Amino acid sequence: MNLLRKLGGVFITVFVFSQICFSQTTIDNSFLNKKVSVFIQNFSVESSLNYLSVKSNIPMGFVQSRGSEINQKKISLKIIKETVENILNKIVEADNRYSWSFENGVINVYPKKSQFRFEEIQLDNFEINDIEIEEIHSIIFNHPRIKSEIAEHNLKPLLGVAYDGPLMENPKVKLSFQNKRIKDILNILLMDKSVRFWSITYFGDKTELIGIDLLGYNASLPNR
Numbered sequence: 112m113n114l115l116r117k118l119g120g121v122f123i124t125v126f127v128f129s130q131i132c133f134s135q136t137t138i139d140n141s142f143l144n145k146k147v148s149v150f151i152q153n154f155s156v157e158s159s160l161n162y163l164s165v166k167s168n169i170p171m172g173f174v175q176s177r178g179s180e181i182n183q184k185k186i187s188l189k190i191i192k193e194t195v196e197n198i199l200n201k202i203v204e205a206d207n208r209y210s211w212s213f214e215n216g217v218i219n220v221y222p223k224k225s226q227f228r229f230e231e232i233q234l235d236n237f238e239i240n241d242i243e244i245e246e247i248h249s250i251i252f253n254h255p256r257i258k259s260e261i262a263e264h265n266l267k268p269l270l271g272v273a274y275d276g277p278l279m280e281n282p283k284v285k286l287s288f289q290n291k292r293i294k295d296i297l298n299i300l301l302m303d304k305s306v307r308f309w310s311i312t313y314f315g316d317k318t319e320l321i322g323i324d325l326l327g328y329n330a331s332l333p334n335r
Contacts, residue, residue: 142169143196143213151188156206157310159186160220161326163202164308167195169218170301172294173310174230176208176222177318184208217301219294227264229321230294230311232257237296238287244305247284248323251293261321269314269322275330300325 147166151159157173164171186205190198199218203209211220221230234257239250251257252268261268284305288296297309308326 142167142216142218143194143199145169145195146192147195147198148191148193149188149198150190151186153185153187155183156186156202156209156220157312159188159202159205161308161310163195163198164218169195170216170304170306171218171220171308172297172301173308174219174221174225174228174294175310175312176225177227177313215298215302217298219298227266229261230297231292232260233290233292234288234296236289237291240285242284242286244284244300244325244327247286247300247325251296251323257293265319266313266321267319269320275324275326297323297325304328 145167147163149163149166151162154162157175160171160173163169184206186202188198188201188205190201193201195218199211199220203211203220208222208224209220210223211218213219234254237251237254239247242250249268249270252261252270284300286296286299288299293311300306300309306325307328307330310324312322312324314320314322
């Protein structure tokens with residue numbers, strides 16, 4: 112996954128407050144009926160979903176099954192003018208460790224089974240002000256509740272630059288939430304079109320590293 116390119120261009124500020132709730136977002140099920148063509152050759156499930164997100168212009172979030180980076184399945188699909196729903200089904204059939212859901216105009220793909228659901232951790236309070244979008248993952252990992260939870264599961268955060276997207280000058284984000292899960296916070300970024308794709312992934316010989324990646328609408332296409 113490409114790292115953040117040098118910033119430059121248009122100033123973008125995103126304001127998201129706690130009073131914004133999912134019920135305010137129109138759920139457009141026609142997204143799932145949108146027909147697209149995909150040509151996937153030996154892609155991981157994450158790259159397959161990222162590619163589908165680009166082709167369909169539908170925001171998506173992905174949670175990797177811990178250990179799947181070591182035992183990674185490769186997906187190859189050549190599909191002409193099929194619905195997004197059918198393509199999603201084919202992707203999770205090809206790697207049957209995963210399920211998907213569609214809520215509030217975004218798609219989430221997650222492991223069917225997991226001993227630790229990082230994305231389900233609920234934060235009593237989460238607030239950031241004028242933070243550059245590529246720093247959001249480190250703010251999340253430095254939250255006291257998150258630090259405690261991942262240490263309990265013998266995990267360490269991957270804190271390198273984790274954003275790939277359009278060239279922007281000072282892309283600032285404000286977020287203020289109470290009692291939201293990690294995936295709720297990341298999905299707000301999808302719903303607000305701050306990012307197009309997010310992923311929670313594991314790395315290392317013992318999958319001891321956990322990372323959060325955010326991709327913008329002009330992010331590089333996956334190639335594997």
